[in-house]
Amino acid sequence: MNQSKWIILTIIIACQLIVVLDASIMVTAIPQIGRSLHMTATSLTWVQNAYILPFGGFLLLGARAGDLLGRRRMLSVGIGLFSLTSMLAGLAPTAEFLLVSRAFQGFAAALATPAALALLSASFVEAKERAKAIAMYSAVSAGGGSVGLLLGGFFTDFISWRVGMFINVPIGIALLFLVQRFIQKTGTKTGRFDLWGAIASVIGMTALVYGFVQAADRGWGEPETWISLAAGIVLLAAFVLIESRVAEPIIPLRLFASRQRSGAYLGRFLMVCGNFSLFFFIPQYMQNVLGSSSLEAGLAFLPFTVAQFGMMYLIPGLVQRYGNRKVLMSGLLLSIIGTLWLSRIVSVQAQFFPQMFILLTVMGIGAGMVFQPLTVLGLSDVDPQDNGAASGLINVAHQSGSSLGLAILISVFDAAIRTDQPSKMHFAHAISSSILGSVVFITAALVVTLLCFLPARQSIRKQASMGS
Template identity: 65%
Template sequence: MQHAKNMILTIIVACQLMIILDSSIMVTALPEIGRTLHLTTTNLTWVQNAYILAFGGLLLLGARAGDILGRRRMFSIGIALFTVASMLVGLAQSSEFLLITRALQGVAAAFTTPSTLALLTVSFPEGPDRAKALALYSAVVGAGGSVGLILGGLLTDLVSWRLGMFINVPIGILLLIIVPRYLKETDRSTGRFDLPGAITSVVGMTSLVFGFVRAADAGWSDAVTLGSLALGIVMLAAFIAVESRAKQPITPLRLFSDRRRTAAYLGRFLFVGGNFSLFFFIPQFLQNVLGFGSFAAGLAFLPFTGVMFGMLYAMPRLLARFGSFKVLVAGIVIAIAGTAWLSRISADVHYFPDMFFPLIVMGIGAGLVFQPFTALGITGVEPRDAGAASGLVNAAHQTGGSMGLAILITVFDAFSRHAEASKAGLAHAVSASILGSAAFLTASLAVILIWFLPTARKKRASARDAVNEAPKARESVNPAT
């Protein structure tokens, strides 16, 4: 029995790691990809955004597909499509083909990822086993991106950035072989797909991100920029209207009835928006200012990655002693401090100690937040909404990263335009972008404090009322006393 559970967890974590790795494995290779396929720094953001926009935008539809067609079936279909798409990305000979196949990877990830968390929830009932499984899952989600930086840099220096895509092929084939043996199919719900909801959410998010990236190139007064941003806002408003009327929505709005769960989604969106963007800007600084190679730039994240994985062992004790809210707040505060410290970089700094120690602090903070965010996002959810809730957790993660990068690339471009074309100018632009990341993390903290504290105060007030009412209740039962 335990062996079967271990294999289920291994399959889920291996699949999730493969998907998370591909959101960052190309980051340290971006300068090389730009030179090979003739892409500017701003346009290089689409190598990331083509993947994570399709990923985040279709996650909710992927979750619904798992509910209707069976989560194991969608898990297998997603892995198969992801394997084929990875091979096509590795074969890309033009920027257009690269971006299309990266988007196809994102579509595959969107139909696979909701099933991973839903299968984990079903396979591990609430208790110590689920807590341990969530801890490992959260560590993979949180630190997998930085592992991808190291692996991508190593493969780029030694062989080619393309190999980072090709290694998904044997892994995907192996997963397809063992999935039917260990994973049981889940119960299917009757219904239909909410295509209007899926279309409006994808078009809305894509339009917003395109608008911000376009602004970096053409400016905020550009007609296409303004039109894209306006379309994004209109489509997202339409998405909410569609979901409020749909009989079987991909995003049941009842999931937002819990203040803490809503705060967990929004807080995660903002935190990842700041945290993920660092994986784009720091390698640019390391390679173009400090002269690091791709592999060295990836290794530079080891302090962050090592500490973050190390927090995996401390999290159960910390959560048991202090609770999710206090651990979450402490983690965000620590991450803000580390990011603000790192924003002081310039062309004159050295990796050690000027970047080494801030990365450790950031790793501690990030290691503290993802497990509470994940747990709060699915706690108390009814079984019928398990797929939608897990989809929202991952959608917040992916769309947050895409939106954060799109917004902060405009900060980078604004400062690089007004700086001289030198290492000092590039360093100044990266510094401003990292400070923008700290602002995202601060907004995440504000959301958690504003939305959680009233609930905590109500609970304390209820507890005090119960204590005060106890003597009165005893007197009413025994008036003679």
């Protein structure tokens, strides 16, 4: 890989890192944000979801914009808007101002992220270089959340949670300069934006998440809960109908014609549903049950982060020797074992070292083996004109899994706590139940892998008859 390609890869990874960091950098700061802006426990979940929902919902529109207006241009626009809205979020005087700023941050991230991944696909076409580049990109995408926890904890304890937003501004300015200097201008083409499809998908997913959050806050019997959930389902069904009829959809349904690609998208969604939620619940457990500081809660994910990033260097060799499918299934099994064991030891008496340390390391190794194969399989055999849409769909699966998984498991947490004044024992039990819910999601991802990635029975029989 020559120097110019290393610079391009560094720009793309740095862009991906800042947008992924912002999905988790607020988690360890949630208690302080609640006190400083007078936010309730339920409204604090929207500090996360206000960012994640527009991020996931507008990714496909962002990918389409990159195809039509030029990927370098949309990368620059996304980074510039992200830097501006980050500054506004850091300056937020009220809860409402913070949530609106976070929503626009998510929209900006949705413009930049698919352009970055599409530029990676176009810049690295040789097999070994492409495998290495995707491995590094996947490691950052998956491990950036835990880095965000660490940075957020440090800033919260020693300076202010607002610094986690302000830090994006100088990084964004530097990236804007580097993009213009080192990334070549990409072509544009004529076409239409599928605006109605984008609106239906964003509002539909938001309604679903809102319904689950309301279920946790007010209960499943409230009309508001069921109306929101029903509206979400209807709007997402309308989105599929729109995509099947519109001339230039933001999701060409032909991308799902491949069982392998469909499995990669669904498997990623389910894995993130379970995996990302841990970034929310474990820091809350560390702070509210074990009495850790914000920084200590962030440091708790260090073994996970180190293990996951360490796998970045091993994955290309493992994939070359064993193939994407075996590496993927092995990683999912490790993730299930580590997460299930963790759910059993969470209690008031638990200690971080050695059990939680070891289990988080195992979970980091597992996660490090999952996302790179899923990225490769999600981009496999895609026509050049669909590169942007496929890249966007990978990120949609990731961000949608983050928001919906967290919303569902918050409902599990609330159902398990069963009291208005929870003790540490109640809180630990509820966290344990939520982590067990993560196991269910990751297990579902393994089932999808087995159904979609193993050879079909007819192919196996054909191979056996040819061998005989």
